[in-house]
Amino acid sequence: MATELSGFTVDGVTQRRGGRITLDSVDLTIAASGITALIGRSGAGKSSLLRLLNGLDVPDAGTVRWHGVDLADLDMTEHRRRVAHVAQRAIPFDGTVADNLRVAAPTATDERVGDLLRQVGIAHLVEQDATTLSGGEAQRMCIARALVNEPEVILADEPTSALDPEARDGVESLAADIVGDGVAWVWVSHDAAQTRRLADRVVVMDEGRVLASGTTEQIADHAEPAVRRALED
Amino acid sequence: MDDASSIGWLGLALSTILVVITIVLSLWRQLGLTREIVTACVRAAAQLAVVGLALGLVIDDDAPLVFSWIWIVGMVAFAAQSTQNRVGDRLSVRAVAAAAYGAATAAAIAVLFGLQVFPLEARALVPLAGMMVGNALGAVVLVAKRLIAEVDEHGDEVEARLALGLTARDAFAPHARRALRQALIPQIEKTKAVGIVFLPGAMVGLVLAGVDAQDAVLVQAAVMFLVLGSVAITATVMTLGVSRALFTPDHRLRRHFE
Numbered sequence A: 001m002a003t004e005l006s007g008f009t010v011d012g013v014t015q016r017r018g019g020r021i022t023l024d025s026v027d028l029t030i031a032a033s034g035i036t037a038l039i040g041r042s043g044a045g046k047s048s049l050l051r052l053l054n055g056l057d058v059p060d061a062g063t064v065r066w067h068g069v070d071l072a073d074l075d076m077t078e079h080r081r082r083v084a085h086v087a088q089r090a091i092p093f094d095g096t097v098a099d100n101l102r103v104a105a106p107t108a109t110d111e112r113v114g115d116l117l118r119q120v121g122i123a124h125l126v127e128q129d130a131t132t133l134s135g136g137e138a139q140r141m142c143i144a145r146a147l148v149n150e151p152e153v154i155l156a157d158e159p160t161s162a163l164d165p166e167a168r169d170g171v172e173s174l175a176a177d178i179v180g181d182g183v184a185w186v187w188v189s190h191d192a193a194q195t196r197r198l199a200d201r202v203v204v205m206d207e208g209r210v211l212a213s214g215t216t217e218q219i220a221d222h223a224e225p226a227v228r229r230a231l232e233d
Numbered sequence B: 001m002d003d004a005s006s007i008g009w010l011g012l013a014l015s016t017i018l019v020v021i022t023i024v025l026s027l028w029r030q031l032g033l034t035r036e037i038v039t040a041c042v043r044a045a046a047q048l049a050v051v052g053l054a055l056g057l058v059i060d061d062d063a064p065l066v067f068s069w070i071w072i073v074g075m076v077a078f079a080a081q082s083t084q085n086r087v088g089d090r091l092s093v094r095a096v097a098a099a100a101y102g103a104a105t106a107a108a109i110a111v112l113f114g115l116q117v118f119p120l121e122a123r124a125l126v127p128l129a130g131m132m133v134g135n136a137l138g139a140v141v142l143v144a145k146r147l148i149a150e151v152d153e154h155g156d157e158v159e160a161r162l163a164l165g166l167t168a169r170d171a172f173a174p175h176a177r178r179a180l181r182q183a184l185i186p187q188i189e190k191t192k193a194v195g196i197v198f199l200p201g202a203m204v205g206l207v208l209a210g211v212d213a214q215d216a217v218l219v220q221a222a223v224m225f226l227v228l229g230s231v232a233i234t235a236t237v238m239t240l241g242v243s244r245a246l247f248t249p250d251h252r253l254r255r256h257f258e
Helices: A046-054 A076-082 A097-104 A110-119 A135-147 A165-180 A192-198 A216-220 A225-229 B008-028 B034-058 B066-087 B094-112 B122-163 B168-193 B201-208 B213-245
Strands: A008-017 A020-030 A035-040 A061-066 A083-086 A153-157 A184-189 A201-206 A209-215
Touching: A008 A046, A020 A046, A020 A201, A020 A209, A035 A046, A035 A192, A046 A083, A046 A153, A046 A184, A076 A083, A083 A135, A083 B122, A097 A110, A097 A135, A110 A135, A110 A165, A135 A153, A135 A165, A165 A184, A165 A192, A184 A192, A192 A216, A201 A216, A209 A216, A209 A225, A216 A225, B008 B034, B034 B066, B034 B122, B066 B094, B066 B122, B094 B122, B094 B213, B122 B168, B122 B213, B168 B213, B201 B213
Parallel strands: A035 A184, A035 A201, A083 A153, A153 A184
Antiparallel strands: A008 A020, A008 A061, A201 A209
16 A cells, blocks of 8 residues: 655556546555656556546545545645646647636736746747647647646646657756756656656556556666566667 | 408418428428428427417416416426427436526516516416527527537547636636527527518517507517527526536536536
8 A cells, every 4th residue: 555645645546437447456656756757558547547646537446645635635726736737739728828828827927927938948939829839839838837836746648749859859858947946747658768768767557557666777677577668669 | 361360270271381382392302301391280280279278278368377477487397308308318407407497587577577568467478488488498409519519529628727727617618608609699690680681470470460560669679688688598597507517516527427
C-alpha cells in the first residue's frame, strides 16, 4: 500500500470504461517535484490515470489522494488549479492568446499575462487569435494557460506527440525551465528517448497495471526485461 | 357557407380535396408518403374532434374555471412527455421540461391576465396557454438536442476548461449560450416576418370569425409577444436544467450520460 503524503497517492484504484478494465488495482505514489514520466504501450492506462489525478474521472474502486487528502473530499475546482492538465492536442478557446489565459484566471493583469507568455516564448503573440496558432505555439499557450494559476503540478498527456522535432525540443526545454521554478510535471509519453532526456522518475504501465516505478536509472537497470525495454528505443 | 367562422361538414369534406392533391403529388413523385399523409390527416381529424368535445366542456360559459387550470396542467405534462420522446432516452429531461413549461405558463398568465390584457376566462386562458406551450415545444426540443450535441462535439473543449479549475457552469457557458441562441433565433425571425411573409393562425381565425382586422392585429401582436416570451423562458429554463444534468456535483462532465 502506498503511504507517501506529499504529492499523489493512488491506492487500489480500478476503473472500467465501456466494459474494459482501464486501470487494474493500481498502487502508486507520485511526488510533487521534478518530472515523473508515465510510459507504456497504447491502452496501458496512462491517460486514464492522468484524468483521475486531475479529477476529470473518479475510480470505480480505490482512492486517489493529494497530499494525503482523498480527492472526493477536496473542492475539485480548487484542486484542478493546483494540478493543471495539458491535453495531448492543444485546445485553443475562442479569442486572443491573452483571452485564453484569462479563461483560467479572469483577473490576471496584463503584466502577469505578458510574463507568462514570455516564459513560454510567445510574448509576441499576445493579441493573436488563438485558433490561428501553429501546433507548437498553441501547445506553449496551453502550458502558459495551465501555469496562470501557479499550480504545483502540471499533468501533461503526451504534450509533444503532435509537434515537429523543433517544437518538441522547445516544449521539452520549457518543461525543464518550469521544473526549475518549482513546478512538477507528470508527463505521459510514448517516446523512450524523451523519457530518458527529461524524466527524474518513471512509472511503467501495461494493460492497466503498474509494472514498475522508480528513478530513470532504476528502471533502466531493472531486473525485468519487459520493464527495461520500456526505456529502450 | 356564408359565415366564414362555420364551414360545416360539407366545407370540411371539400377541404379534403387539398389532401387528395397532396397524395397525388406524393404518388407522382414516388415519395412513398401516401400512408403517412393519410394517417396524419385521419389522426389530426380524430384528435381535433376529441379536443373539440373536451374544449367545448372546458370553455363553456357555465363551466368552472378550475377545468381550465386542470386542462393547462395536463397540457404541460403532455408537452413534457412529448419533449422527452423527441429528445430520446439518452438523457432524462421530462422534469426539467415540465418546469420550463410551468415557468413560462406562470409568467405569461401573470402578465396577460394579472395585468388584464385579456379577461381571465376559459375562452382566453385555454387557447392562449395552448398557443404558448405548442410554440415553445419546438424550441425546447431543439435546445435540449443542441446541448447534448455540444457535449458530443465539444466535450474535449469543455473538459479543457474544467481541467483549468473552472466550475461546470463556467466551463459550459459558451456552449449553453450557443445552444440557446440557436433555439431562439427561429422564433425571433418568425416574429420579424409576421404580417409580411405569413399571417399567423390566431389572426386568421379572428378575421374568419368576422372580427375587425384592426382588433385582430392587436390580439395577434399580443399573442406573438406571448409566444416569443414563452419560447425565451422555456428555452432558458431548459438550458439551465439540462446543463446541470450534464455534470456531476463535483464538476465532472457526464460524457456517457445515457
